[in-house]
Amino acid sequence: MNVQPVVYRKRRVRRGRGFSREELKALNLTLKKALRLGIPIDPRRRSRHEENIEALRRLLEAKLKGAEPPKGKEAEET
Incomplete structure (x- = not known):
């Protein structure tokens, strides 16, 4: 499952590089745990969008x- 955060710039909306620390903090998620789970983090972002928090949830x-299928050798065996 791949999720991209949304970033608002002037008059347009674009996909972000990763979730902000504020968005992680809203879900009581530490940086280390987010990285272990494979969640992209953008340390430069300071914004907090409810849309991104819901996507992250x-x-x-x-x-x-x-829900993710197994990877590597486990996938080959099944």
């Missing part, structure tokens, strides 16, 4: 439930 629920 859905991503966390999916990852913690184990």
Whole structure:
């Protein structure tokens, strides 16, 4: 599951490089844990968008439930 944050710039909306620290903090997620889970982080961003927090919440629920297919040797065996 791949999720991209949204960044608002002047009159346009674009995909961001990663989630801001404020967005991680809203879900009580540390930087280390986010990196371990494979969540992209953009240390330059300071904004906090509710849209990104909801997307991150859905991503966390999916990852913690184990919704992702196995990778590597485990995938070959099944």
